[in-house]
Every structure is written in C-alpha cells, then in structure tokens.
Amino acid sequence: xxxxxxxxxxxxxxxxxxxxxxxxxxxxxxxxxxxxxxxxxxxxxxxxxxxxxxxxxxxxxxxxxxxxxxxxxxxxxxxxxxxxxxxxxxxxxxxxxxxxxxxxxxxxxxxxxxxxxxxxxxxxxxxxxxxxxxxxxxxxxxxxxxxxxxxxxxxxxxxxxxxxxxxxxxxxxxxxxxxxxxxxxxxxxxxxxxxxxxxxxxxxxxxxxxxxxxxxxxxxxxxxxxxxxxxxxxxxxxxxxxxxxxxxxxxxxxxxxxxxxxxxxxxxxxxxxxxxxxxxxxxxxxxxxxxxxxxxxxxxxxxxxxxxxxxxxxxxxxxxxxxxxxxxxxxxxxxxxxxxxxxxxxxxxxxxxxxxxxxxxxxxxxxxxxxxxxxxxxxxxxxxxxxxxxxxxxxxxxxxxxxxxxxxxxxxxxxxxxxxxxxxxxxxxxxxxxxxxxxxxxxxxxxxx
Numbered sequence: 001x002x003x004x005x006x007x008x009x010x011x012x013x014x015x016x017x018x019x020x021x022x023x024x025x026x027x028x029x030x031x032x033x034x035x036x037x038x039x040x041x042x043x044x045x046x047x048x049x050x051x052x053x054x055x056x057x058x059x060x061x062x063x064x065x066x067x068x069x070x071x072x073x074x075x076x077x078x079x080x081x082x083x084x085x086x087x088x089x090x091x092x093x094x095x096x097x098x099x100x101x102x103x104x105x106x107x108x109x110x111x112x113x114x115x116x117x118x119x120x121x122x123x124x125x126x127x128x129x130x131x132x133x134x135x136x137x138x139x140x141x142x143x144x145x146x147x148x149x150x151x152x153x154x155x156x157x158x159x160x161x162x163x164x165x166x167x168x169x170x171x172x173x174x175x176x177x178x179x180x181x182x183x184x185x186x187x188x189x190x191x192x193x194x195x196x197x198x199x200x201x202x203x204x205x206x207x208x209x210x211x212x213x214x215x216x217x218x219x220x221x222x223x224x225x226x227x228x229x230x231x232x233x234x235x236x237x238x239x240x241x242x243x244x245x246x247x248x249x250x251x252x253x254x255x256x257x258x259x260x261x262x263x264x265x266x267x268x269x270x271x272x273x274x275x276x277x278x279x280x281x282x283x284x285x286x287x288x289x290x291x292x293x294x295x296x297x298x299x300x301x302x303x304x305x306x307x308x309x310x311x312x313x314x315x316x317x318x319x320x321x322x323x324x325x326x327x328x329x330x331x332x333x334x335x336x337x338x339x340x341x342x343x344x345x346x347x348x349x350x351x352x353x354x355x356x357x358x359x360x361x362x363x364x365x366x367x368x369x370x371x372x373x374x375x376x377x378x379x380x381x382x383x384x385x386x387x388x389x390x391x392x393x394x395x396x397x398x399x400x401x402x403x404x405x406x407x408x409x410x411x412x413x414x415x416x417x418x419x420x421x422x423x424x425x426x427x428x429x430x431x432x433x434x435x436x437x438x439x440x441x442x443x444x445x446x447x448x449x
Contacts (some may be wrong), residue, residue: 156197
C-alpha cells in the first residue's frame, strides 16, 4: 500500500461546514490509497484565533470572539448524525482555547500564541474524522504534534526532516494500515513538546512533509478552485486552469504570488519526486492540475502571477565604486534584522532590492534601527506601493522573441526593477499597485489568448 499511498489535504473552505466536510469525505472514500488526511481550520476560525493571540481585548471582546469560533464548530457538530462521540472532546478544546485567550501572558509569549493558533486545526480534525466515520470509513483523529517535529521558531517553525521521518514510521504507519488517519496541518511541536506553527498556509507544507516521510506517491491539495490557473481568475475571466505544471514552474508561481500553493510545499515533493494534485473539493469531477517532475509540454509561457504589497529599498554610495565587501555589509545588516530579500538589481554605485510586505510586517521590521544601521554605510531610500508581476515559463533565457513579446504587451506602463536571467523560468518586474491588474490582463491577452 505504501507505494501507492496518497496524502489528501483539505483547506479551510473545504471543511467550513458539515456539507463541505461531507464532500471531502466522499473524495477520501473514493480513493482507497488515501490513508492520511490533513485538514486546515474551518474557514474564519484562524482569523478569530489571530485576533485573540495578537490583540489586546476586553473580557467581553474575548468572550465574543470565542463564541464566534464556538458557533462555527457547533454548526458542524450539531449536524452530525451522532455527536456524542466527539461533543465532550470539542468542548474540552473550546475550553482550552478560552483559557489560552484569557492567559495574562498571551500577548507576550510566542509559545502560547502558537498553542492558541493550533486550536482551529485540532477542532476541525476531530470533527472531520467523525464525518468520515459516518460514511462508513474506519477513521481516527491523530495529533500531528507527535510526529511533526520542528525547531522552536514559534510562528514560522522549520521542520526537522529526519526526525519527522523516524516518528512517522513509528507512529503513523501502523495506524494507517487499519484506519484513515485524520490529522492537523500548520501545527508541529519542538523538542520540548511545545506547540509550534509553520506559518500561515502551512497546511500544504504539512501534507507534503508527511508525504515525504511516508514515501507517498501523491499529495492531493483540495481547495475551492479547480486547479492552478494561468493567472488569478479574480483579475481576468480569461484565466484558465492548467492541466499540468513542473515542480520548477509551480515553485516559481508559489514564490511569486500564486495563492493556491504554499511555496514550501514543492520542496519535499521535489526531494522525493512526489506528484502533487490541486483540485476543488466542491467539484472534484472537474479534475485539476498535476504537478510533477516531467511534463508532456514545456511552453515558453505557462502563467502570470502577482504579489502585492512590495517594498523597494535602494542603497547608494559613491564608495561602492570598485569597492569590495559593500554588498556583503548591506546584506549582513538585512539578515541581522531577519528580512528576506527577493529581487536584486545593481549598478555601479547603487543596489535596489525588494521585500515582501504581508500585512505590513516588513514595514514594522524595516524600522528606524535597520535604516539607521544601513545609513552608516550608504544612503537609503525606501519606496512602497508596488506589486510584483511575474511571467512564469520555460527556456525563457534562450528562446527567441520571449522578452520582446512580454515588453510589447506592457509598453504603456512604467516598469521598475526588471529581473531576468537568474533562472530560465521567470521574468519579474515591479509596477505601481494602481495598474497591476491592468498589466496582468494585458500580458494574459498577449501571451495566452
């Protein structure tokens, strides 16, 4: 069975309600090779938990937020044919959530935050295992923290690959021989047993890590869209689902803004050559996108992505001319302040680089202290209000006409920081956030229609 093992992951909208969970249970029951199921928190729950973990609230606001989570979970519980098997366990989890939310140190201790943020997945896995059992499957709810060992970087923990493989063989493999194992995405534990999280979107990563540890053949990512599209269908109606992608293409798309996949998901899949499927849990009959090492076709243009809220930093100094070590100094300061650089362009006396800015977290860390330290060696200019547009494809460096087709489509726009040539799979550039949707539409029309 292990050779054909499938790991199935269901996202927040897929487990948002009892009928949605029933759809997922039918998908699992329809594939006898699916022995591990990874679930996210029910849609809306994580947002409430983030509020509880990161916002100073009154007692009344805490009660209201906890009640909002309870309402979501109880709507599923009360729809079960027999809720007696899980009601007490769900109430225990809700009480644990409330106690954590009321903890006087919740706003200051990252370990408590992660424990609180894990509650959504722990509740949805409990309920989904019961929905699966209703459909005649032998199922069990498994605490992934027993297996998914990480470091102690709360909020963005890194997995310990070797330990995960050992523990999965010891603890997960025996269970999946007799039952479909339902477990949590996004959640792990450090060496001391403290709850950690992999960062937002980490449920995909969890599924891929377990697939790697157990030698699975396929990892299925079930969401609310019928595969990976040629661009975000919310930007243009002309976007179309892609039947296949290579690992490299998918990694580029995930890194540069495609929301369907978590960027880290591709790493374990690529290491062990595990096929990844992306499809809709609402409409599984429509198929989806298969991501694999070798595709039947490798077109020059595969997709267009957009990543919003980009910050551009330019550092400039006449001292840089013919100087050795300037770049090393700049990036040592950036690394010290734990900022991740994406694109880089250089001239004789200046360097520009981009930083992703989700929910302004970068703006908070690119603080006066960081800038002041940079200003000891150079002039610093920080600009925001950009979106990053990327064309993803194949052999883009060597195929004739590739760049001219792209530039011809965007001649009426001001492009900043054009990056091309670092690999054969993408060309990226910054544009004003006010025109990024139009840029994507025009590119899609020119390259795909």
